[in-house]
Amino acid sequence: MSHNTFGHLFRVTTWGESHGRGIGCVVDGCPAGLPLTEADLQPWLDRRKPGGSRFVTQRQESDTAQIWSGVFDDGAGQVTTGTPISILIPNEDQRSKDYGEIARAFRPGHADYTYQAKYGVRDYRGGGRSSARETAARVAAGAIARKLLGDGVRIRAGVVQLGPYRLAPEQIDFDAVYDNPLFAASAGVVPAWEAYLDSVRKAGSSVGAVVALEVSGVPAGWGAPLYGKLDAELAAALMSINAVKGVELGAGFAAAGLTGEANADEMRIGPDGQPVFLSNHAGGVLGGISTGQPITARVAFKPTSSILTPRRSVDRDGQEVDLRTKGRHDPCVALRGVPVVEAMAACVLADAWLRHRGQQG
Numbered sequence: 001m002s003h004n005t006f007g008h009l010f011r012v013t014t015w016g017e018s019h020g021r022g023i024g025c026v027v028d029g030c031p032a033g034l035p036l037t038e039a040d041l042q043p044w045l046d047r048r049k050p051g052g053s054r055f056v057t058q059r060q061e062s063d064t065a066q067i068w069s070g071v072f073d074d075g076a077g078q079v080t081t082g083t084p085i086s087i088l089i090p091n092e093d094q095r096s097k098d099y100g101e102i103a104r105a106f107r108p109g110h111a112d113y114t115y116q117a118k119y120g121v122r123d124y125r126g127g128g129r130s131s132a133r134e135t136a137a138r139v140a141a142g143a144i145a146r147k148l149l150g151d152g153v154r155i156r157a158g159v160v161q162l163g164p165y166r167l168a169p170e171q172i173d174f175d176a177v178y179d180n181p182l183f184a185a186s187a188g189v190v191p192a193w194e195a196y197l198d199s200v201r202k203a204g205s206s207v208g209a210v211v212a213l214e215v216s217g218v219p220a221g222w223g224a225p226l227y228g229k230l231d232a233e234l235a236a237a238l239m240s241i242n243a244v245k246g247v248e249l250g251a252g253f254a255a256a257g258l259t260g261e262a263n264a265d266e267m268r269i270g271p272d273g274q275p276v277f278l279s280n281h282a283g284g285v286l287g288g289i290s291t292g293q294p295i296t297a298r299v300a301f302k303p304t305s306s307i308l309t310p311r312r313s314v315d316r317d318g319q320e321v322d323l324r325t326k327g328r329h330d331p332c333v334a335l336r337g338v339p340v341v342e343a344m345a346a347c348v349l350a351d352a353w354l355r356h357r358g359q360q361g
Helices: 039-048 096-102 110-119 125-130 131-147 174-180 188-201 230-239 252-257 334-360
Strands: 011-016 022-030 066-069 072-073 076-078 087-092 154-162 211-217 246-247 267-269 276-278 295-301 309-314 320-323
Touching: 011 131, 022 131, 039 066, 039 131, 039 334, 066 320, 087 131, 131 334, 154 174, 154 188, 154 334, 188 252, 230 246, 230 295, 246 252, 295 334
Parallel strands: none
Antiparallel strands: 011 022, 022 087, 066 087, 072 076, 154 211, 211 295, 246 295, 267 276, 309 320
16 A cells, blocks of 8 residues: 655655554654654644544544654753654554454445455455544644644644534634534534534434634745645645545635635735735635735535444445444544644645745755
8 A cells, every 4th residue: 555655855654554553653854853752742642532522432542652763862851863753652442343244345435445446455444544543643743743833833723514503704713622522613602512413423323524724823935836835735635634525725615706806815014014915815825835824724524424324335245235334433523633634734834844944945
C-alpha cells in the first residue's frame, strides 16, 4: 500500500491498523532544537481519543503516545535532533470478534469493497487501515506541527452543523468547543443538540456534520501559486480524513451565488500604513498564497456507515446479504474529527512555513 505520506518538507507518514498491535507516525523534516516531550502530544490526543462521552464510540483507548526516536536530552531538556521522529500509540481495546460476520461481506458505505478490489486482501477488523483509528497518529503529528508554528498561529475548529441543525455565523464561538461533549462551536445549542443526537444514538443510527476551521496569525506570503497552492494543499489534507466528503475555503460554494462586486475583498490602508482587507470571502488565500487574514474552511463529514439498521449488500462469494453492523461506533464521527481537522491544518501550515523560509533564503 502506497500513499501513506503527506507533506513536502514537513513530511508525515502514518502506519498501523485499527485492531493491530498499535498505530503511529513518523515525522520527518522537523528542524533540530525544538523542545518536544510526550507531554506536548498528550493533551491533543486526549481530545480525540474514544470513550470520552456517550456520543462517541465506547472503545476504551488511553491513546498514550511514546516517542521512540528523533529527540535527545542534551542536559537542558529534551529537544528534536533533526532526524525522523517516530511515535507509537499502542492499541489497548480491540474487540475483533465483533467483525467476524463481515469477514467476507462488504459493509455499505465502508471501504470494504474498494480495498478488496484494489489489493485482493483486507483487514476486516474494524476497517483495518481505513478506520478512523488511524487519525490518532495524525493528531500526534499535528501536535509537533503546532510546536513548530508557535503560539503566534492559532488553529481552532468546531462543529457548526449537526444533521439539520446549523449555527448562524454570529453564533460561532470557538472558545466553547472543548467545553462540551459535542465539540459544538456554541454553548447555547448544546442541550438541544444533545437531545437530538441521543435520539439518533438510541435508534442505532448516525448523522453527518460540518466542522468549521479558522486559523489566525498566518502572515501574508505563505504558499505557492498554481500547483503548490496553500488552499489546495489544505483541501487535500482535509479531504484525506476518514468520512470527509466535502471541503470549502472561504465563501466556498456560496461564492457561486455572489456578484463580482459582492465577492471582491476590497482593500484600504490601515493605521500602520499596511493594506487591510474589508472582507474575507477568499478565506485568507489568494492565488494560492496567504493574505494575512484568517484562513477559513468548512469540512463536511458523512454519517457513520456502521448502523444497526440492516442494509443490503453482497459478499465475496457473489451472494446478496443483509448486514447489521455490530461493534462500537460513533453516532456522529465528526465530533472526534474536530481535533483531526486542526491537526491536518497544523501539518500543512508547518510545511508551508518551512517552504516559505527556504524560499526567503
